[in-house]
Amino acid sequence: MIYSSELIKGTLKTIVLQQLKQNGKMYGYEITQKVKELSKERISITEGALYPTLHALEAEGLVQTETEFIGKRIRKYYRLTPSGENKVLEKVNELAEFMNTMKFILDIKPV
Amino acid sequence: MIYSSELIKGTLKTIVLQQLKQNGKMYGYEITQKVKELSKERISITEGALYPTLHALEAEGLVQTETEFIGKRIRKYYRLTPSGENKVLEKVNELAEFMNTMKFILDIKPV
DNA sequence: TCTTATACATAATGTTCTTATGTATCTTTG
DNA sequence: CAAAGATACATAAGAACATTATGTATAAGA
Numbered sequence: 001m002i003y004s005s006e007l008i009k010g011t012l013k014t015i016v017l018q019q020l021k022q023n024g025k026m027y028g029y030e031i032t033q034k035v036k037e038l039s040k041e042r043i044s045i046t047e048g049a050l051y052p053t054l055h056a057l058e059a060e061g062l063v064q065t066e067t068e069f070i071g072k073r074i075r076k077y078y079r080l081t082p083s084g085e086n087k088v089l090e091k092v093n094e095l096a097e098f099m100n101t102m103k104f105i106l107d108i109k110p111v
Numbered sequence: 112m113i114y115s116s117e118l119i120k121g122t123l124k125t126i127v128l129q130q131l132k133q134n135g136k137m138y139g140y141e142i143t144q145k146v147k148e149l150s151k152e153r154i155s156i157t158e159g160a161l162y163p164t165l166h167a168l169e170a171e172g173l174v175q176t177e178t179e180f181i182g183k184r185i186r187k188y189y190r191l192t193p194s195g196e197n198k199v200l201e202k203v204n205e206l207a208e209f210m211n212t213m214k215f216i217l218d219i220k221p222v
Numbered sequence: 223t224c225t226t227a228t229a230c231a232t233a234a235t236g237t238t239c240t241t242a243t244g245t246a247t248c249t250t251t252g
Numbered sequence: 253c254a255a256a257g258a259t260a261c262a263t264a265a266g267a268a269c270a271t272t273a274t275g276t277a278t279a280a281g282a
Binding site for chain 2: 240241242
């Protein structure tokens with residue numbers, strides 16, 4: 001079952017930042033594949049969503065980039081800046097608390 | 112701490128439907144107050160978000176309304192239709208699974 | 223050689239929220 | 253008793269963020 005896209009809304013930045021935290025440096029396409037794999041095909045990050053998000057994170061100073069050439073093909077790596085390191089902790093904590101609140105409100109039993 | 116609004120995105124319909132399931136019938140303002148109370152002030156549903164959502168749920172046939180007068184003031188009660196009863200189960204299950212997937216991806220430890 | 227995968231990016235569009243505004247009644251407080 | 257705040261509905265303009273479509277280009281596999 002693929003999660004309906006509206007659920008991803010609001011969590012995309014957090015997912016991206018946490019992936020960068022866990023893996024040091026990653027390029028865009030790699031992030032989409034990693035998230036697809038981790039979610040067992042249930043979360044697909046579209047390119048139209050990912051790239052603007054990465055550019056926004058860079059503009060906010062939360063990530064920095066380095067460009068590499070693999071043969072002739074460009075590859076743009078992203079990694080967290082120090083302020084990105086702080087931000088990811090905040091974002092993940094907030095989401096964790098939000099999910100607990102939602103479980104309470106929706107009366108969802110632990111598995 | 113108030114949850115940043117982007118987290119609510121995509122979960123509002125589910126929250127509203129589940130409230131109606133738990134409480135039988137409710138009016139709009141009552142839903143905002145109940146959710147505020149349950150979330151310990153951390154989730155505020157704005158009227159600009161709530162009323163269009165309720166109207167959309169009605170247009171989709173998931174809820175039906177009955178209007179009451181309290182003195183001279185109107186009060187519009189919403190309750191689930193049979194198809195709304197099915198939908199709320201779907202939506203809550205999907206959200207529960209999504210949250211489990213997110214916990215896994217974000218490496219969030221159980222409390 | 224053709225298709226699929228890799229890899230970036232942007233633009234038009236759609237959805238859904240926030241913020242602002244509007245109307246009106248009821249209750250509390252100085 | 254007048255003003256302020258709470259109750260209760262609703263809509264419109266604007267912002268935010270995603271989808272879908274499109275574009276460019278290289279690499280790998282059938």
